Amino acid sequence: MAAGPFRLCVGCRTSQPKKGLIRVYSVADGRLGVDLGGGVGRGAYVCPRRVCLEQAVKRGELARCLKVTRTPVTAMALEELIRDGVLRKVAALLGLARRARKVASGAEAVDSAVKRHSARLILSAIDASASSVEKLRNVAVQAGITWVQGMGKEALGAALGTAPRTCVAVTDPFFAGAIISALDKIPVEKEAGEAAWSDRRVGSGAEPRKAWR
Incomplete structure (x- = not known):
């Protein structure tokens, strides 16, 4: 059975099945949102690994991919956002x-x-x-x-x-x-x-x- 579409994790920079990744997107008020189902529209994909979240935030990959001036979130805050979702x-x-x-x-x-x-x-x-x-x-x-x-x-x-x-x-x-x-x-x-x-x-x-x- 096909694994479905692949996306690049902005943390580890490896290609992974989209269904196993978390999509991070920017909402209207400048905050970040997470999509567990791999929605549509501009978003950045990241593996559900703490090290990937940390790398994505540290290197500014989320801000770059989402084309926002800054991403006001820490890796810990992003993890909590995912956990709550x-x-x-x-x-x-x-x-x-x-x-x-x-x-x-x-x-x-x-x-x-x-x-x-x-x-x-x-x-x-x-x-x-x-x-x-x-x-x-x-x-x-x-x-x-x-x-x-x-x-x-x-x-x-x-x-x-x-x-x-x-x-x-x-x-x-x-x-x-x-x-x-x-x-x-x-x-x-x-x-x-x-x-x-x-x-x-x-x-x-x-x-x-x-x-x-």
């Missing part, structure tokens, strides 16, 4: 999945979804207890289900319109894949060409990686 997108996807009845929330419901072989992705809250996290991680490993930590209990509950949740199972492969793709955009420390994963992930042949907060 990712979390909003994941929350929106979880909301859509809930309305489509494609999620199970709470420990008992998640356990039931796993036993029915309907779970495609398990999300554990980053502030869940260590024992709860370890239990779900082991369940995911044994069942071959992708497991990841990505949001807090309050955020998970808010996305589903419920009280705080320690875990959620996504039962639809489309929603699961879209959530994973969004989480891939959180900048992390990794070498160029390494598979983009920004959180602890196991199952489906994946190895655990560093969790983000």
Whole structure:
């Protein structure tokens, strides 16, 4: 299957599939915006790696590509902008999945979804207890289900319109894949060409990686 169009990362200066990059653009008031879906119009593309963000800002590549006199943002601020965008997108996807009845929330419901072989992705809250996290991680490993930590209990509950949740199972492969793709955009420390994963992930042949907060 074709990887789709390629774009040049302004940080590492390597050509990468557009769908795996983050598009940075200038908005009307002079601030920067980020597009996780690779929108249209003038923009600068960067890999979801901290070193690429740092290089792009340090060398002034964003300002040059966007044709603005200056880019009033630091690499840390740009990373936070990306992180916020990712979390909003994941929350929106979880909301859509809930309305489509494609999620199970709470420990008992998640356990039931796993036993029915309907779970495609398990999300554990980053502030869940260590024992709860370890239990779900082991369940995911044994069942071959992708497991990841990505949001807090309050955020998970808010996305589903419920009280705080320690875990959620996504039962639809489309929603699961879209959530994973969004989480891939959180900048992390990794070498160029390494598979983009920004959180602890196991199952489906994946190895655990560093969790983000």
